[in-house]
Amino acid sequence: MRKVYCLIIILSSLLLLPGTITGQQFYKLKADFSIKEKLADGTSKLIMGKVYYDKPSEKIIYDITFPEPETWILQDTSFYRLKADKLVDRQPSFLIPKSSFFHFTLTGELSDFGLKDGPYKIEGVEKSGEMVISTWEPHDSKLKEVMGKVVMSNMNKKLFGIVFYNPEGEMLSKQFYKDYINVKGCEIPTEITQITYLESGQNYQITSYRNVAINQNEEGDIYNIRIPK
């Protein structure tokens, strides 16, 4: 009988061990956000509010307060706009939650921007000071028609910058990730600067995150928001 108990304890330990080794799983993210954008034509944009990401349901919710209250929900391949809890628009979405900044942040894939498991192949790695710079080429024929190489730099194993090119080798945009904070063991950049290169000039966009919370149990209603018909 004692042998059976010992066997059960050993088996239970073996089953539970992988969970202990992999550490904490991150499944929810909440933050205050603001997106400031200065366009090449001289106009500006500012959007502020809260953003929520629920990894199990792969749903991004933007609770916008400025310029006007609105709720945006991105789920699967759809984008929903709600005003005063009424659905005002539904469109197919370009941004897929599983390939979003929020998903990569929670899964720890942000350091390679999810490229490792995507349709890109690493072509070269070089070191410059504290930066490790890697060059990635698309290996999907459809993607090759619209996108060129991607050059990425990491510092202290964290994503620092990423540069996107078109198939002709012209630079499309640059993104810089900085001011990382550690919330419950999850590394999150709180400022992202994007410079987009156009024929007419350059667009500058700064996205900031404040009051970041991970795995919070409050505000369950907003994570489970139902989309009105």
Place this chain on the structure above:
Amino acid sequence: MKSVLFLTLSFLLVGSIYAESPNATLFDINEDLVEAQVADLTNLENYVLANEGVTLNEVRNFVSDEDLNLSENMLDNFAAVMADHPVAGIPSFLWGCVLGPVGVAIVHFSEENKEETKKALWGCGAYGLVIVAYWVLIYATWAPFYY
């Protein structure tokens, strides 16, 4: 002689590892320039943070005082970036027109969007009409020879 060769090779190896990468300059950023570009927006952002819940209508005076050239329909413009993206860049009508029922299924399962599916169905209908017209034409051309 061996030690001289070893030292030379070591220096060359270390030099090649730490040589400035041509890609490194890609990640130079003039933060002052970027901050200057959005300085007026940062003022507005701080104002909105200090006055929680204010909307654009309530800060019109601040916007005009700061001489901010805010884009019309800011939310619509942002929303447009996230939406209106046909499957694989091919309009739904063409999916239906070229691939018939298979195309409609691709649009339906990829988009889960009635409007896009409807467009694909119209395309599928157009495809069906072309097929019918083709066979009517074939029949009309060859029927006199048989009857």
